Amino acid sequence: xxxxxxxxxxxxxxxxxxxxxxxxxxxxxxxxxxxxxxxxxxxxxxxxxxxxxxxxxxxxxxxxxxxxxxxxxxxxxxxxxxxxxxxxxxxxxxxxxxxxxxxxxxxxxxxxxxxxxxxxxxxxxxxxxxxxxxxxxxxxxxxxxxxxxxxxxxxxxxxxxxxxxxxxxxxxxxxxxxxxxxxxxxxxxxxxxxxxxxxxxxxxxxxxxxxxxxxxxxxxxxxxxxxxxxxxxxxxx
Numbered sequence: 001x002x003x004x005x006x007x008x009x010x011x012x013x014x015x016x017x018x019x020x021x022x023x024x025x026x027x028x029x030x031x032x033x034x035x036x037x038x039x040x041x042x043x044x045x046x047x048x049x050x051x052x053x054x055x056x057x058x059x060x061x062x063x064x065x066x067x068x069x070x071x072x073x074x075x076x077x078x079x080x081x082x083x084x085x086x087x088x089x090x091x092x093x094x095x096x097x098x099x100x101x102x103x104x105x106x107x108x109x110x111x112x113x114x115x116x117x118x119x120x121x122x123x124x125x126x127x128x129x130x131x132x133x134x135x136x137x138x139x140x141x142x143x144x145x146x147x148x149x150x151x152x153x154x155x156x157x158x159x160x161x162x163x164x165x166x167x168x169x170x171x172x173x174x175x176x177x178x179x180x181x182x183x184x185x186x187x188x189x190x191x192x193x194x195x196x197x198x199x200x201x202x203x204x205x206x207x208x209x210x211x212x213x214x215x216x217x218x219x220x221x222x223x224x225x226x227x228x229x230x231x232x233x234x235x236x237x
Contacts (some may be wrong), residue, residue: 001194002161003029003052008061010047012214021047023216024061029195031161034188036196036204038202039213046166048213049197053164054082066161077147083111085157091167093147095154096141100136101126105154112158125153145176152183163192168202181206206230 010022021044022204029035041044050056051063054070063070066085088094095104105122109115125133129149136140148168155163165184169177185206188194196207204210205228212219232233 001028002031002033002066004026004062004064005052006062008048008051008063010044010051010056011059015170021216022051022058024088025213025216025218025220026061027211027221029162029193031193032188032191033209034185034194034196034212035206036198037213038198038201038204038210040199043213044216045197045199045213047168049164049195052195053086053088054078083159084113085109087160087163087198089148089151089163089165089168091140091157091170093144093151093171095150096138097140098138098223100135100140101131101137101139101150101178104139104150108154108158122153122157124149125199127235128156143176144172145179148172148176148180149183152180152187156187156192162195163187164195164197166197167199168196169198169200177203178230181228185230202228 006026008022008025011018011020016135025048031041037045037048047056051058058071066097068081070078096107102119102122105126106118109118111122119188123132123135125134131150133151133224134146139147142150168180168184181203184194184196185204194207196204198204205224205226209221209223
């Protein structure tokens with residue numbers, strides 16, 4: 001088992017005002033799964049992803065990641081754990097501007113324990129997402145779909161235990177979005193664990209399992225019966 005959370009709660013305090021966002025969430029995610037966490041704006045899904053991705057701390061409950069109780073880790077340990085174990089793909093790409101595609105992908109390796117052959121490792125993952133021909137382009141010279149593929153390559157370069165994709169198709173046209181879902185499905189077929197956060201049913205149904213969240217609670221947790229596949233995507237265009 002990769003992720004185990006029990007009765008997870010999260011609240012935010014602003015002066016005397018307490019805002020409760022997650023009200024006791026429990027589920028497991030095994031290695032190699034492709035899970036969508038789906039819900040409308042304000043449902044708590046993004047807060048849940050930030051906690052699962054070790055970007056924020058829970059207020060109450062328990063969270064084990066790959067056998068480690070993350071509540072016991074201090075901030076530096078969390079940062080190291082996150083760098084080694086987790087890759088992120090965000091809706092807004094979060095790439096460095098005026099920096100080459102290759103250097104954007106190399107960046108996480110500069111914070112890792114293993115800095116050998118960084119350029120070769122970055123080139124390999126860029127090839128895997130069909131961007132071997134864009135290595136020396138600046139990120140402001142490529143399309144939105146290509147930017148998201150760079151973000152996926154950056155997420156992969158440290159060989160993480162899980163990839164979190166937060167609304168990865170939200171800023172893309174339908175063709176580029178299909179290409180991104182094709183890549184995520186292919187990565188899952190190769191054994192990578194994918195956790196996708198989205199408010200769109202169409203996107204969520206590319207996963208194998210959907211956890212639906214509303215008002216800080218889990219409404220349902222089901223296997224996708226009519227799963228969508230993006231095999232028609234032309235990755236290299």
